[in-house]
Amino acid sequence: MRIVLYSIIQAISSFWRRSFITFLSIVTITIALMILGGFMMVTINLKTALGNLQRQVELEFYLDNGLTKADVSTLYNNIESEEGVESVEFVTAERARIEFIDEYGEDLLEGLPINPFPPSIRIELKKSFSMGDAVSNLGEKYSDHDFIQQISAPNLIAYKLEKISRIFLILTFAWGFILIIAATVIITNTIRLAIAQRANSIHIMQLVGASRGFVRTPFQLEGFLHGGLSGVFAWLILFGITEVSYYIFPGIIPLPLSLNIVLVILGSFFGLLGSSIALRRYLRY
């Protein structure tokens, strides 16, 4: 207990006594964590944008009015069994009208004596499936079907964008992996440099009878605090940047609380790891 109390006092007092090194260390780690957090934010926004694009890549078969339940059911089952189809949904004419009103308001439909919307079948395609092939195969196969009035082809630009985004997402993950390794190296080395500066003190402490644990604990706690505080600063700065970015990109999604906490935990962990690695070099007994 006494060693814990001593370590806490030493770690905190070192912040003030070695304020310049502490400042440099925290700034460096904060920048590394900010880049990591920024990357997480870009990835989340990209994934959301990709999800939206995927929703646009949806086939819709508009059906003839007056089909029997059995006709619809047969067509439904046939489409459902097609390769590359994830799910199929039957939309009644009434539901199509309600969806339109929800999106565009009632004014446009005012004065119309009948519901202008036909019933339809919406087809969601499997994400892993080659979307271009699925679209053209299904389109061709059902274009002359007796029950189908019209086929709404998906937005091909959206399809192309989806393909590019997928590649971009893979690159982003690769970049993220490199970034995590870089952040690890930067943070552990920053802490190591801060400790290397005190190699002489560590040597003296051991010469006057301090045990390994007694020397090590305050340094580890200090590394832990440097990393954790940097995580909190990175969180605050990213929050500020997100707030400002709303004016330019209103749809931007901020980093969720859970990932901000991950940043703080990562910072603390790397701080602890860096100090432990550095101390192994200087602790002889």
Next chain:
Amino acid sequence: MEKVSYIYGNDWVALSDIDFSLDEGEFCFLVGSSGAGKSTLLSLISMQNSPTRGVVRVAGYSSDSIKRLDIPFLRRKIGVVFQDFKLLPEMTAEENISFVLKVTGQPGKYIKKRTNELLSLMGISHKRRSFPHELSGGEAQRVGIARALANNPVLLLADEPTGNLDPYSTEELLELLLNINRDGTAILMATHDTALIDRAPMRILELENGLLVGDRPREGRL
């Protein structure tokens, strides 16, 4: 020390067949020119290094059987004073002294009392809140000695403690060490200051090129 040799690297013989013992409460000078092996000998006693051959026995520990984890416990039984003081730069004079007491897990009240006692004994109570860079050479060395004495060591090793001091501070420091010795602490002091040796005619071990070439007994009382 029993037939102790120490070889740096493969071929530099720093100490060869050193054989001597120090009685409880004895004061002994260790003399020799630079490179004679004085500091190496002291480093073997504080077990910073292990002898290449032979055995060092000190305060109940033996160099051939001591475990690495026991070395800090040995260091708490011997005090070491260095030529360059080796004070912890980020700690005040008071904290440098109390550090070695904290290391042993002493209660806070005792640490405060003992630190005040030592600061007073060394005549540096007014410098308690000064950092090492704010102290003169003599003051810094007094802090170093206070730190070395904090745990009531059975043996005090002093490696050229007057090397960085002016003649006045040297004289004061010698008086201080003699007083400490009178209280029962054995002292082994490495020096090449002949004036100092003349001032205190104690036992003298003489090293030359790593060999113990002389062991002159104490000449009467001071």
